[in-house]
Amino acid sequence: MIDSKYFYQQAVALAAAGEDLYQRAWVPATSGNFSARLDATSAIVTASGKHKGRLSPTDFIAVDLQAQPISDGKPSAETELHTRLYARFADIGAVLHCHSPSVTVISKALKNARAITLSDYELLKAFDGIDTHDTSIDIPIFDNTQNISALADQVDAYLAEQPHCPGYLIRGHGVYCWGKDLESTMRNLEALDCLLHCELELMRLSH
Ligand SMILES: CSC[C@@H](O)[C@@H](O)C(=O)COP(=O)(O)O
Numbered sequence: 439m440i441d442s443k444y445f446y447q448q449a450v451a452l453a454a455a456g457e458d459l460y461q462r463a464w465v466p467a468t469s470g471n472f473s474a475r476l477d478a479t480s481a482i483v484t485a486s487g488k489h490k491g492r493l494s495p496t497d498f499i500a501v502d503l504q505a506q507p508i509s510d511g512k513p514s515a516e517t518e519l520h521t522r523l524y525a526r527f528a529d530i531g532a533v534l535h536c537h538s539p540s541v542t543v544i545s546k547a548l549k550n551a552r553a554i555t556l557s558d559y560e561l562l563k564a565f566d567g568i569d570t571h572d573t574s575i576d577i578p579i580f581d582n583t584q585n586i587s588a589l590a591d592q593v594d595a596y597l598a599e600q601p602h603c604p605g606y607l608i609r610g611h612g613v614y615c616w617g618k619d620l621e622s623t624m625r626n627l628e629a630l631d632c633l634l635h636c637e638l639e640l641m642r643l644s645h
């Protein structure tokens with residue numbers, strides 16, 4: 439049974455996040471999708487094909503963790519990339535997917551790389567569980583595909599081995615990022631985008 443008041447609150451919060459992300463040019467031209475956990479077995483996700491900077495609370499669908507809709511409408515084409523994260527990690531409360539220029543460019547520039555390592559940045563401390571710049575984390579990069587179930591399987595297999603990872607890139611496509619709630623997820627996404635932008639600048643300087 440869906441708690442309609444909680445659904446509405448989460449939808450309003452995700453729509454506001456969408457406006458913010460659109461202002462940053464991170465979700466151009468209907469790209470991106472957002473979700474928030476409703477309870478142990480369900481989440482709300484953006485409807486497919488909507489402009490993510492101009493969402494209203496009716497542009498969200500409730501789905502179970504097998505990515506099947508449990509309210510009216512057509513959920514995001516990439517719903518399974520959200521629901522598999524909620525299924526794997528009980529402490530995840532929100533997931534944001536964006537197509538920002540920095541993540542799209544770096545994922546292509548790194549061609550066949552399977553991951554990008556972020557080391558010795560003060561901003562690493564924005565991620566949960568990190569309390570020093572003197573560390574490094576790997577952000578995996580998966581090749582893009584229109585087979586979302588296959589991609590969800592690859593991501594899930596990676597996270598089974600490397601659970602302490604705040605997000606991943608899809609080559610030439612974008613980023614998925616998560617956190618314990620929407621505020622943490624926005625913080626993780628902002629830090630990840632900034633750090634990838636820094637890496638891109640370093641690559642430019644070294645050429
Ligand atoms: C506008 S192309 C982007 C889509 O193919 C997809 O990657 C995307 O992010 C949005 O898909 P959606 O089904 O609206 O959630």
Ligand SMILES: [Zn+2]
Nearest residue numbers: 469470535612
């Ligand atoms: Zn996308």
